[in-house]
Amino acid sequence: MKRLKLPPWLVLLLPAIIILSAVVLIPLVFSLYSSFTSYRLTRPDSIFNWVGLFNYEKAVTDVKFWAAFGRTVLLLAVALNLEMLLGLGLALMVSKVTSGQRLLRTMMMFPMMFSPILVGFQFKFIFNDNVGLVNNALQSLGITDQAIPWLVDGNLAMFSIIFAEVWTATSVFGILILAGLYAIPRDPLEAAKVDGCTSLQSFRYVTLPFLMPFIYIAMAIRSLDVARAYDIVQIMTNGGPARRTELLWTLIGRTGYVDARMGYANAMGYISIFLAIFFTVYFFKKLTQSRRELGMGA
Amino acid sequence: MANVTLRNVVKKYGVLEVVHSINLEIADSEFVVLVGPSGCGKSTTLRMVAGLEAISGGEVQIGGRVVNDLPPRERNISMVFQNYALYPHMTVRENLGFSLKVAKQAQPVIDDAVDKAAEILSLTPLLDRKPGALSGGQRQRVAMGRAIVRHPEVFLFDEPLSNLDAKLRTQMRVEIKKLHQKLKSTIIYVTHDQVEAMTLADRIVIMRDGHIEQVGTPLEVFENPLNTFVATFIGSPPMNLLDAVVKDGKLAFSDGTLIAMPPGYSQAEGQAVTFGVRADNIMPVGHALPHGEHMAEVEMEVNLTEPLGTETLLFSVLAGKEVQAKMFNPRPVQTGERMTFQIMLDKCHLFDAETGAALKR
Known part of the structure; x- marks a missing residue:
């Protein structure tokens, strides 16, 4: 009887190969393949209906897709910058606190401890035009006697979503920047004082360059997060009203699972991935550059 | 400025x-x-x-x-x-x-x-x-x-x-x-x-x-x-400090060794003092630099040597305390060798045994 003799390297790598194919490779190849078919979840045999680049052409010429794309970029730009500024301010203040800093740091993390779904529900309630906290407060204070349609008006809904997003994730920036503040050597700051810097100048010329690597790390992490934003939006507005808060992944999710057009959804997904990749690569480039400036190696 | x-x-x-x-x-x-x-x-x-x-x-x-x-x-x-x-x-x-x-x-x-x-x-x-x-x-x-x-x-x-x-x-x-x-x-x-x-x-x-x-x-x-702190902090090696008692106008160390009172000091009989001498001012006979007219001689065993080139540091013990001495124009010295040392009394110091403050000459 002749037994099949595999080379030892293959035997040793086999477990990894099997796991990686099952978890990563096969889904990836399958989804890529399906984006070239008219695959619908409701008609499994459509998976063999090869349509070539049709789905991609459709996505690229679809106004709804580009509107969602633009809105996602807008959310990224506004939310990331707001979170960075607020997180920076928060970290600077916390770093000055002399007692109870540990407690404050823990409290800073609270928003990160909640599931985004719950945060979505919470803000859906807070911004509700009838029973919501915000409108009740505004009316009780006599600032307005109208029910402001926070989640119904297109612009206000986007604002509400950004607000919720910023509330959850500012602490990511806060914590990372605070870590950066702790890591700054004391000497250059003292040298700056002796060199005649005002506190603003010290911050601008010494503190900030030291913080930049930390800011870029936070940006890279958060850009991936925001680029795939789905849950908060899905809960708060479900992409509405009239698609005014539709983001890439709410659109893709709806197309794939509600409309069951999985082939098309996958095609849009592959285009969208580039957005996340672009931002990540961009921020990592900036990170490397700012580290090199500080003489922290390549 | x-x-x-x-x-x-x-x-x-x-x-x-x-x-x-x-x-x-x-x-x-x-x-x-x-x-x-x-x-x-x-x-x-x-x-x-x-x-x-x-x-x-x-x-x-x-x-x-x-x-x-x-x-x-x-x-x-x-x-x-x-x-x-x-x-x-x-x-x-x-x-x-x-x-x-x-x-x-x-x-x-x-x-x-x-x-x-x-x-x-x-x-x-x-x-x-x-x-x-x-x-x-x-x-x-x-x-x-x-x-x-x-x-x-x-x-x-x-x-x-x-x-x-x-x-x-x-x-x-x-x-x-x-x-x-x-x-x-x-x-x-x-x-x-x-x-x-x-x-x-x-x-x-x-x-x-x-x-x-x-x-x-x-x-x-x-x-x-x-004071003794400054004496030991400034100068290398640090100044040797030895406890002594004034006896018949001389200094008596705890082991009974007697040396003459450094010139200029006039301490009361029986007073406890700390005697200070730098290594530069305690040298083996024949390897000393000529300075000062007041001298005392003690005999000590060399326990350790540190050749520094122009001079050699000799480590000995006097009255139970380590003493460092300098040998100029050095020759090889065996550990355990007994040598006679000259102490240049003009360059020696006396401190109050309790406070460590320098005594007035």
């Missing part, structure tokens, strides 16, 4: 007082070195002058102006830090010009000042490098350059050479001294290295536990230490 006055300066951290009411008068263009063991308050004192530590009590004046409540930038000082404290993200040129830049000087003025400082410290070829690409000695020079660019009234040095290797340290020491001669500025320099203190200072301030123990020129503190 300016003089610096410390009047009853106190530093407290909470209830813990680390600097106790220090008084010090530093003249214009004087080079003063604060020296003492770790934790003696020398750096804290310097940082109070710099404005990096709040002053808990007393008064610091720079150029006749009380600066207690002024931030560092209004004190017209420069400081060189132990770890160089360069800005890692700036080139040498930017580091040097930084203080002028934040003072909003015109670019040509900055360039001019930077070029001059770079020339003084031979940093010109390094101007476009970042600190990360410099060696320790070069970084130290940049730190000094950054200090001189602003033409401050007072330079403060906080152990600037302690991160350099021995050879470089000697070299930088000379450079600092040259710099002082060129700039004629007031310098306050903190170190724990008594050799640095001796070689650099116009006046040395010896500190211990937040007190000033003695202030004087290097030779003064070397030749006339006010």
Whole structure:
């Protein structure tokens, strides 16, 4: 009887190969393949209906897709910058606190401890035009006697979503920047004082360059997060009203699972991935550059 | 340029007082070195002058102006830090010009000042490098350059050479001294290295536990230490100290050895004293330098030798205490060899056995 003799390297790598194919490779190849078919979840045999680049052409010429794309970029730009500024301010203040800093740091993390779904529900309630906290407060204070349609008006809904997003994730920036503040050597700051810097100048010329690597790390992490934003939006507005808060992944999710057009959804997904990749690569480039400036190696 | 006055300066951290009411008068263009063991308050004192530590009590004046409540930038000082404290993200040129830049000087003025400082410290070829690409000695020079660019009234040095290797340290020491001669500025320099203190200072301030123990020129503190702490801290090797009792106008050590009273002292019979003699003044017969007419002789066994080239350090024991002696024009010595040593009594000191304070001649 002749037994099949595999080379030892293959035997040793086999477990990894099997796991990686099952978890990563096969889904990836399958989804890529399906984006070239008219695959619908409701008609499994459509998976063999090869349509070539049709789905991609459709996505690229679809106004709804580009509107969602633009809105996602807008959310990224506004939310990331707001979170960075607020997180920076928060970290600077916390770093000055002399007692109870540990407690404050823990409290800073609270928003990160909640599931985004719950945060979505919470803000859906807070911004509700009838029973919501915000409108009740505004009316009780006599600032307005109208029910402001926070989640119904297109612009206000986007604002509400950004607000919720910023509330959850500012602490990511806060914590990372605070870590950066702790890591700054004391000497250059003292040298700056002796060199005649005002506190603003010290911050601008010494503190900030030291913080930049930390800011870029936070940006890279958060850009991936925001680029795939789905849950908060899905809960708060479900992409509405009239698609005014539709983001890439709410659109893709709806197309794939509600409309069951999985082939098309996958095609849009592959285009969208580039957005996340672009931002990540961009921020990592900036990170490397700012580290090199500080003489922290390549 | 300016003089610096410390009047009853106190530093407290909470209830813990680390600097106790220090008084010090530093003249214009004087080079003063604060020296003492770790934790003696020398750096804290310097940082109070710099404005990096709040002053808990007393008064610091720079150029006749009380600066207690002024931030560092209004004190017209420069400081060189132990770890160089360069800005890692700036080139040498930017580091040097930084203080002028934040003072909003015109670019040509900055360039001019930077070029001059770079020339003084031979940093010109390094101007476009970042600190990360410099060696320790070069970084130290940049730190000094950054200090001189602003033409401050007072330079403060906080152990600037302690991160350099021995050879470089000697070299930088000379450079600092040259710099002082060129700039004629007031310098306050903190170190724990008594050799640095001796070689650099116009006046040395010896500190211990937040007190000033003695202030004087290097030779003064070397030749006339006010107490046993200064006697052992200044000079290398440290001064040998032996307990003795005055007996028949002579000094008797605990093992019964008798030597003559050093000239000029007249202590009461039976008084307990501490006898101090430097290794340079206790030498084996035949290998001694001729100085002084008053001499005593003791016999000791050599336990250990440290050849230093021009002389050899001999370690022996006298009256139960280790004594270091110097052998000039050395010959090989066997451990265990008994030798007769001459003690140059003119150069010996007596201290109060209890307080350690120097006794008057």
